[in-house]
Amino acid sequence: MSVDLVEVHGDLFHPIWLRDNCLCLECRHAWTFWKTVDISRFSERSSIIKEVDLNQESLVVLWDEEPGHRSVFPLEWLSAHAYGRQQISPRLVHDHALWDAATWTDTSPPSHALADCASDGGTWAEDLARNGFVFLDGAAEDSVENFASRIGPLQPTEFGRSIAVQATPEANHPVKSGNELTPHTDFSTYLNVAPLLQFMLFIKNDAVGGDSILVDGFMVAEHFRKDHPDHFERLTMTPINFQQVYPDWEYFLARRRSIIEVDRSGNIEGVFFHHSHTCNWDLPPEEVGAFYEAYFLFFDYLRNPDFQLRRHTPAGRCIALQNGRILHGRAPYDPSSGGRTLIDSYVPWEYFEARLRYRQFNGFYPAAGKKYSGSGLGARVI
Ligand SMILES: [Zn+2]
DSSP, X not given: OOOSOEEETTEEEOHHHHHHTOOSTTTBOTTTOOBOOOGGXXXXXXXXXXXXEEOSSEEEEEEOOSSOEEEEEEHHHHHHTOTTTOSSOSSOOSOOOOOOXXXXXHSOOOEEEHHHHTTTTXXXXXXXXXHSEEEEESOOTTHHXXXXXXXXXXXXXXXXXXXXXXXXXXXXXXXXXXXXXXXXXXSXXXXXXXXXXXXXXXXXXXXXXXXXXXXXXXXXXXXXXXXXXHHHHHHHHOOEEEEEEETTTTEEEEEEXXXXXXXXXXXXXXXXXXXXXXXEEOOOHHHHXXXXXXXXXXXXXXXXXXXXXEEOOOTTOEEEEEETTEEEEEOOEEGGGOOEEEEEEEEEHHHHHHHHHHHHHGGGSTTTTSOOOOOSSOSOOO
């Protein structure tokens, strides 16, 4: 039977795609769900259907092969994999709730007791996915690294597994002072690392000033696009050279990327910004003026208090945030007025996304629900 396309409740599928994606355990490894059959090696590459049956739960296809082969596709699985709809997308499947300062005037920012997170059914993680950040309270000094490493392997830093940030008289880094820090993202501007889930644990904070500042970069970028479409376009198109020099380790890190990254449909995928690291732009001289106009205007948006959540962060609170969507900064403070110490740790954001995606779609996979094989990550917290 020659079938060009199989229609299932309005979605169209090519026979060759269906054959290539057969879900049976002859064609898949049960645990990893790897394809174990390579149809490009079949003598006849255009898969031919002998019979199709669409019932309430599934699409059943009998293939014209020797020996015969039968594929069963649950309708839910087909729907999730329909061409063009990308339900299982490389990007996070949760809807973003974009926010600005006004969002938090009557509503408290999402916060959870760290001790409850492992058993809260993933509520804390959904809050983080939706808002780009979450406060985790009651965190002891060593608890966050442990918590983070149960999501994925920690991202190593040049400072070690984590970075202690506190003002010291001999500090050789502007972060380790009482200076204001304008909203920025960490690492990903000057280093080719994956987008990060960042944990900022405050183990001490009784200094005067130094409020934490969070900015939803996606919200700012959406406003910026609406108000200044030409400037927005320019920032998505212009590669910027970011630099970081570290005499301690004799590193001169340099990376090129755009401040605002959009996918092929125009959705904002990332905002990466750190004014202190921006260096130069690959532009003809006559475009530099227009670029600066866009760049400084976007910086103004990020510094606009209307877009900022500003809070004193008490000791024992950890701010978990999506570095690449949420920018962070701090108001200036007086180091002589008290101590302010925080510890930064990072996990690649993709492991966090992968856990949420697994929770949503594990029903499709035959091995789901079987005993965890263990991998050194420890008991899961989502
Ligand atoms: Zn099969």
